[in-house]
Amino acid sequence: MNLVDRLEAPIGKANHGLAWFSWALLLYFRLHVASVFLKSGWWKLNNWETNLTIFEYEYDVPLLHYEAAAYLATFGELVFPVFLVLGLGTRYAAILVQCINIVAVVSYYPTLAKGAGLALHQLYGAMLLTSMVFGGGLVSMDHWLQRKFARA
Numbered sequence: 001m002n003l004v005d006r007l008e009a010p011i012g013k014a015n016h017g018l019a020w021f022s023w024a025l026l027l028y029f030r031l032h033v034a035s036v037f038l039k040s041g042w043w044k045l046n047n048w049e050t051n052l053t054i055f056e057y058e059y060d061v062p063l064l065h066y067e068a069a070a071y072l073a074t075f076g077e078l079v080f081p082v083f084l085v086l087g088l089g090t091r092y093a094a095i096l097v098q099c100i101n102i103v104a105v106v107s108y109y110p111t112l113a114k115g116a117g118l119a120l121h122q123l124y125g126a127m128l129l130t131s132m133v134f135g136g137g138l139v140s141m142d143h144w145l146q147r148k149f150a151r152a
Helices: 003-020 022-046 048-057 066-086 090-112 117-134 141-151
Strands: none
Touching: 003 022, 022 048, 022 066, 022 090, 022 117, 048 066, 066 090, 090 117
């Protein structure tokens, strides 16, 4: 057994062990981002008049009337994260939540850039990108459905 083979065996085992835990990371990313956006949507829904005022005077949503933007943002923040939590259509849900994230950054950039808000949205974007690339992982409805219907 040469040196390369001796080094490759434990590295391969370590890589396999770490890859097995990817489900936990994917689940954490989905749940964390979903909780942030669900809380935001819930706040919008419970403070509707304030929400409309903020959309009218503070957010600069491009191409949309402020009221339409408020309805769409609230809908998106309450519906799409549920799919992330379930891991159902994970890649598509992540794309849709990422669109909300991007619009939030574009609309509120001057304020976000002053504090840590921009960095948080970049973190959410990275977590969503991971879900877009790798899907929901082992602990997801996508995985369960794939296994159930792949057998048939």
